[in-house]
Amino acid sequence: MIAFSLGGSERERVAVKVARYERAPLTGDYHDDNWLNVTVTISAGAVDGTFSASFLTDEFVVFRAQLQDLYSTLRGEAQFSTLEEQLFLKLVGNGLGQISLKGYALDRAGDGNRLDFELALDQSHLANAISDLNAVIERFPGRAN
Numbered sequence: 001m002i003a004f005s006l007g008g009s010e011r012e013r014v015a016v017k018v019a020r021y022e023r024a025p026l027t028g029d030y031h032d033d034n035w036l037n038v039t040v041t042i043s044a045g046a047v048d049g050t051f052s053a054s055f056l057t058d059e060f061v062v063f064r065a066q067l068q069d070l071y072s073t074l075r076g077e078a079q080f081s082t083l084e085e086q087l088f089l090k091l092v093g094n095g096l097g098q099i100s101l102k103g104y105a106l107d108r109a110g111d112g113n114r115l116d117f118e119l120a121l122d123q124s125h126l127a128n129a130i131s132d133l134n135a136v137i138e139r140f141p142g143r144a145n
Contacts, residue, residue: 001017001018001019001039002017002018002132002135002136002139002140003015003016003017003018003132003136004016004060004129004132004133004135004136005128005129005132006089006091006101006119006121006125006126006129007043007101007119007121007125008121008122008125010043011043011044011045011046012043012044012045012119012120013041013042013043013119014040014041014042014043014089014101014103014117014119015040015041015042016038016039016040016055016087017038017039017040017041018036018037018038018055018136018139018140019036019037019038019039020036020037021033021034021035021036021037021140021143022035022036022037022054023035025143030142030143030144031056033143034056034057034058034142034143035054035055035056036054036055036056036057036140037052037054038052038053038054038055039051039052039053040052040053040086040087040105042105042115042117044117044118044119047115047117049105049107049115051086051105051107051108051112053082053084053086053087053109054084055082055083055086055087056082056083057137057140057141057142057143058142059080059081059082059083060133060136060137060140061137061142063078063079063080063089063133064130064133064134064137066078066079067091067126067129067130067133068130070091070093070099070126071123071126071127071130073093073095074093074094074095074096074097074099074123075093075094075095076092076093077090077091077092077093078090078091079091080103084109084110085106085109086105086106086107086108086109086112087103087104087105087106088103088104088105089101089102089103090102090103091121091126093123097122097123098120098121098122099120099121099122099123099125099126100118100119100120100121101118101119101120101121102116102117102118103116103117103118103119104116104117105117
């Protein structure tokens with residue numbers, strides 16, 4: 001599996017591991033052909049959780065672009081959001097290298113249990129996440145119709 005993560009220690013981390021495309025590119029439909037099977041792990045203090053989900057290839061591409069902008073300026077925000085709303089991350093930079101991450105996760109699309117969490121990051125965490133996202137996007141590019 002290939003993954004991207006945000007956070008410093010094992011107790012303050014969000015990780016998304018990508019296993020494979022959900023299905024072979026047979027349908028010709030962009031959305032059907034670009035779902036990825038993922039495992040999300042969240043560790044926030046004493047709370048640990050892991051769940052399976054499906055995310056679209058484009059969601060990683062959009063987040064990487066926003067994260068690169070945040071890393072270069074250390075101001076503004078980057079958001080990772082998924083179509084089925086199972087994971088949402090909002091990172092906000094203060095211009096001094098400190099990054100606030102607020103997010104939520106649903107263990108099941110639509111009506112799952114919701115976990116809200118916050119993590120404190122610094123700019124060094126962004127560089128690692130961008131590198132990890134580059135690897136995810138290279139391994140699982142969007143498949144055109």
